[in-house]
Amino acid sequence: MSLAWLGAGIAIGFGALGAGLGIGIAGSKVAEATGRNPDAANAIRTNGIIIVVFAESLGIFSFVIAFLLQGKAL
Amino acid sequence: MRQVIGIVLLLNAVAVIGAAITGNLPNWPPAQHDIHVAEQAGSPLIHLGGEEHPSAGGVISIWNDISISNSIFTAWLVMAFLVVLGIVASRAVSEVPGRFQGFIELIVQGLVDFMKEAGGPQIVRFLPLFGTLFLFALVSNWLGLVPLVGQIELLHTPTADYHTNLGLALTGFVWYQAAGIQQNGVGYFTRWVNFPAFREGPLVGAVMLIFVGPIEFFSELFRILTLTLRLWGNIWGGEIVLAVLSALLFVPSFVLPFVALELFIGFIQAFVFAFLVLLYIILALESHGGEEHEAHPAAEHAVQLEVAHAA
Numbered sequence: 001m002s003l004a005w006l007g008a009g010i011a012i013g014f015g016a017l018g019a020g021l022g023i024g025i026a027g028s029k030v031a032e033a034t035g036r037n038p039d040a041a042n043a044i045r046t047n048g049i050i051i052v053v054f055a056e057s058l059g060i061f062s063f064v065i066a067f068l069l070q071g072k073a074l
Numbered sequence: 075m076r077q078v079i080g081i082v083l084l085l086n087a088v089a090v091i092g093a094a095i096t097g098n099l100p101n102w103p104p105a106q107h108d109i110h111v112a113e114q115a116g117s118p119l120i121h122l123g124g125e126e127h128p129s130a131g132g133v134i135s136i137w138n139d140i141s142i143s144n145s146i147f148t149a150w151l152v153m154a155f156l157v158v159l160g161i162v163a164s165r166a167v168s169e170v171p172g173r174f175q176g177f178i179e180l181i182v183q184g185l186v187d188f189m190k191e192a193g194g195p196q197i198v199r200f201l202p203l204f205g206t207l208f209l210f211a212l213v214s215n216w217l218g219l220v221p222l223v224g225q226i227e228l229l230h231t232p233t234a235d236y237h238t239n240l241g242l243a244l245t246g247f248v249w250y251q252a253a254g255i256q257q258n259g260v261g262y263f264t265r266w267v268n269f270p271a272f273r274e275g276p277l278v279g280a281v282m283l284i285f286v287g288p289i290e291f292f293s294e295l296f297r298i299l300t301l302t303l304r305l306w307g308n309i310w311g312g313e314i315v316l317a318v319l320s321a322l323l324f325v326p327s328f329v330l331p332f333v334a335l336e337l338f339i340g341f342i343q344a345f346v347f348a349f350l351v352l353l354y355i356i357l358a359l360e361s362h363g364g365e366e367h368e369a370h371p372a373a374e375h376a377v378q379l380e381v382a383h384a385a
Contacts, residue, residue, distance in 0.1 A: 053342070057304040060308060061307070
C-alpha cells in the first residue's frame with residue numbers, strides 16, 4: 001500500500017518535469033518570436049498561451065493520477 | 075501603495091497577536107488534518123436517488139449518486155449572478171454608455187473581436203456558446219478564491235468538481251459536432267470513415283480508413299477528457315495549493331501573491347476552455363475533405379494548432 005505513495009511521488013515528479021520542459025521550450029520560442037517581430041506580439045502571446053496549455057495539461061494529468069494514487073495509499 | 079502594504083501588515087499582526095492572546099494559534103508545522111483541502115467533487119446536499127453512501131470503489135460515481143450537490147448549488151449562484159448581470163445590463167441600454175454599460179460592452183466587444191480574429195466573421199454566431207462558457211468558467215474559477223467557498227458544507231467551486239466540467243465539455247462537444255454536421259452534411263463523417271480517399275489510390279484509402287479514422291475518432295473522445303481534466307485539475311489543484319500554503323506560511327496575508335497567481339490561472343483556464351471549444355467548432359466547420367481551399371489564414375493557423383495538439 002505504501003508503494004502507492006512512492007508511485008504518487010514519481011507520477012507528479014516526472015509529470016511536472018516533462019510539462020516544465022515543454023513549457024520552457026515553448027516559452028523561450030515565444031519570447032524569441034516576440035523579439036523578432038514585436039508587432040505581432042499579441043497574436044504570438046495568444047498562441048503561446050494555447051500551446052503552453054497543452055503541455056501543462058499533461059502535467060495536470062500526472063497531478064490527478066498522483067492524487068488518485070495518494071487516495072489509494074490512505 | 076506603501077500605505078496599503080502597511081495596513082495589510084498591521085491587520086496581520088493584529089490577527090496573529092489576537093489569536094495568540096486568545097489561544098487560537100494554528101499548529102505549526104501543520105498536520106494533515108489542519109489543512110482543510112477542498113474535496114475533489116461536491117458532496118450531496120439533498121438526496122434524490124441512488125445509494126446513500128456510494129461505494130468507494132469507483133472514482134467516477136455519476137450513476138450511483140443522484141443528488142443536489144453543493145457544487146450544483148454554487149453553480150446556481152453563479153448562473154443567477156450572470157443572469158441578473160445580463161438582465162440589468164440589457165434593460166436600460168442608452169446611446170451614450172455609462173460606466174457600467176461601458177464595462178459590459180467592453181467584455182462583449184472583446185469576445186467578439188477575439189472570435190473574429192480566430193475564425194473570421196461567420197464564426198461570431200457562436201458568441202452565445204463561447205461567451206457563456208467563458209463567463210461561467212471565469213466567475214466559477216474566481217469564486218473559488220473567495221473565502222469560505224470550498225471550505226464550508228454549502229459552497230463548493232463548480233469548476234473544482236469534475237462533474238460540472240464534464241457537463242461543460244459535453245455541451246461544447248455536442249455543439250461542435252452539430253455545427254460540423256449542419257455545415258458539411260454527410261461529408262462531415264469523412265473525418266472518421268474516409269471513403270473519398272480511395273480516389274487517391276487503394277493504399278491511401280486503406281490507410282485513411284484503418285489508421286487515420288480511428289485516431290481521429292479517439293481524439294474526439296480525448297478532447298472531452300482533456301477539456302474536463304485540464305480545467306478541473308487547474309482549479310482544484312489551485313485550491314489545494316492555497317490551502318496548503320496558507321497553513322504553511324502561518325501569517326494570513328502572506329498567501330496573497332498566490333491568490334494573485336490563482337486569479338491569473340483562473341482567467342487563463344476559462345479563456346483556454348472557451349477558446350478550445352471555439353477551435354474545435356472552427357475545425358469541424360472546415361473538415362471538408364480539403365475541397366474548399368479558400369480558407370483564411372486564421373483557419374490554417376487553427377489547423378497548425380491542432381497538429382501541435384495531436385503531436
